[in-house]
Amino acid sequence: MAEFREKEETEEPARLLDPERLSFTRDDPEWEDHLRALLARSDDSELKSFVSDLYTSDIAHFFEKLSFEESDRLFKLLDPEEQGLLLLELDDNIKERFLDHLSHEELATIVGEQQSDTAADILGELDDEQRGRILSRLDPDDRFEVSELLGYPEGTAGSIMAREFVSVLETDTVKKAIANVRRISRETDDIYNVFVVDKAGRYRGHISLRRLILTRPSTRVKKIMEEELLPLPATMDVEEVANSFTRYDFITAPVVDERGVLIGRITADDILEVMQDEASEDFLRMGGVSAEETLKTPVWRAAAVRVLWLTINLATAFLAASIVRFFEDTIEKVVILAALMPIVAGMGGNAASQTMAFTIRNLALGEISKQGSRRVVFREMGIGLINGLSLGIFAGLLVFMLTHHVILSGLISFALFGNMLIAAAIGSSVPILLQKWNIDPAIGSSIFVTTCTDMGGFFFLLGMARLLLPFLLSGIQ
Known part of the structure; x- marks a missing residue:
């Protein structure tokens, strides 16, 4: 019996780290060992708890070090919304393998849980046939919004905007505007400003949440709205969009069509990705290297x-x-x-x-x-x-x-x-x-x-x- 127990002890996985006592650093090899130790266990409860506390970019970093079977096991522990965000963070070769591995039903579930811009980015990675099959499985409203985003040329404001935003009529009272914000906020993340439109949907200005909350409920929105937040045309080049954000210190900006109708918004995190991609692309092009080339390119x-x-x-x-x-x-x-x-x-x-x-x-x-x-x-x-x-x-x-x-x-x-x-x-x-x-x-x-x-x-x-x-x-x- 003693020999049997000794054998069991030698087969125990590596000692686990205590996340409460040691701060997470993804480049620390101890955390990779910690993840592998959790993967060696048959019970996924601790593994799911550990992964749920990580940013999707850190999970993508670990995916590059794991086998596809291990990565797939981790992937299935995430909820559909996080799965979609993770797909966009993955290296192109790993992403392509997951997109081929997932069924149309699974992809449709993942896409359906995303905000419109993220959903469009995921569908943009698929070929026309796959994209059509996924779109056909979405709700009509989601299908319309995502299809509209996919219709904008790549590299324009329309291609990176999100269709989810909070808007109120300029004739509304503050009380009614706050009620609208509460209703729409269930579907919209990161509300920085409330956009103001006229009855035709044309952009007129914006109000900060702070000012909206502190103003008397009976006040008309038109009296307290600000107009210095310039709307961006949907056809504007993304480099010009980035310039506008840096020039005017935008956190978010409205996007309008050729009639001036408000159709979406762009946030600062979208622009950070654009600036990083453009800088990398320009640097590589100056050396005659394709922007799509990675270490795993044949x-x-x-x-x-x-x-x-x-x-x-x-x-x-x-x-x-x-x-x-x-x-x-x-x-x-x-x-x-x-x-x-x-x-x-x-x-x-x-x-x-x-x-x-x-x-x-x-x-x-x-x-x-x-x-x-x-x-x-x-x-x-x-x-x-x-x-x-x-x-x-x-x-x-x-x-x-x-x-x-x-x-x-x-x-x-x-x-x-x-x-x-x-x-x-x-x-x-x-x-x-x-x-x-x-x-x-x-x-x-x-x-x-x-x-x-x-x-x-x-x-x-x-x-x-x-x-x-x-x-x-x-x-x-």
């Missing part, structure tokens, strides 16, 4: 996407090489020029990257349209002038210390100065022009800018070297 697919960008860069590199080949005889006579060429081209490329990043950021924030594009270009040219002079003088002194050649020192100074001006002009103007031509500046800017700074740097250095060749040769000899 190698062959990632390589196929990247090779197009690299091929374009290879073609532009040959353009720069043609400048070098044109001055091949000059390089043969003054070999040290080959050592200086990467310095001039590299400094120009770095300066252009700084200018380009600053310009693209301000384009995204909408600042350049207010300040004027010419002012931005002249400002960057001024910075390029100052940096070109200082770096040119510094590089010239270094070259003189190494070679004791005055003409060569002046040559590197002139080439650096000229290429810094090119970097400032091209790095600021190319993104602005691309945006005017409706081309994403983050995609195409670096190709043109790098090519121009390489060619400009080589031309300044080697072109002046050819003109001053007799003086260079006499000094070197």
Whole structure:
């Protein structure tokens, strides 16, 4: 009997942590061990209690470390509303597997428990056939709202808004408005403002909950409403929506159709996701990487996407090489020029990257349209002038210390100065022009800018070297 008990003790799962005494940190390996210990038990009561206290983003983090069978077991412990939120947090590959694994009835139950924007996001992950089957199982009202959201083009205010909001008529009394808020609040989360509309449903203003509660019940809503909360057109680009939120410190904003009728609302958490996605997408695009690529993307697919960008860069590199080949005889006579060429081209490329990043950021924030594009270009040219002079003088002194050649020192100074001006002009103007031509500046800017700074740097250095060749040769000899 003693031997049997000893064997039982060795098969006990790992010691469980006490959530009351140790704060949760998902990157702490002890919490992963704690979760695995709970999974090793046949009783799901403690496991369900533990998972119910976690944010869906933390549950999604653990899903990446568990097998699909373990993840599915956890998934089934959640209520349908949390299941829907979790699906949107999952890595694309895991999400795709769950969407294929769940039945149409299960998906319809999950979608039916979500707010309209979350439901639309989940259905947006499905193909047309699956989406149609799920929509057919929803209540008519839910089906109409979600279908309307799915009809808006991706990247517009309408595609990220929620149809659930609290509105009152401008002719209502405060007492009646509060009664409406109580009635509608059962279906709407996070009520920050009460929107005010006229009898045709057109947006007129808003009232904060605090002011609504503190005002006398007999007061008309029209007398206490505020109008500074600007409505957003449903067709507005999400980047413009994000700019409005940051510019005016919105927590929530009304969305209207072309007639000015209130049709939805956007909250700050929606915009945080948009800003994060846009920033990541722009950063990846500047490097020629697809925004959809993850660590789990198949190698062959990632390589196929990247090779197009690299091929374009290879073609532009040959353009720069043609400048070098044109001055091949000059390089043969003054070999040290080959050592200086990467310095001039590299400094120009770095300066252009700084200018380009600053310009693209301000384009995204909408600042350049207010300040004027010419002012931005002249400002960057001024910075390029100052940096070109200082770096040119510094590089010239270094070259003189190494070679004791005055003409060569002046040559590197002139080439650096000229290429810094090119970097400032091209790095600021190319993104602005691309945006005017409706081309994403983050995609195409670096190709043109790098090519121009390489060619400009080589031309300044080697072109002046050819003109001053007799003086260079006499000094070197």
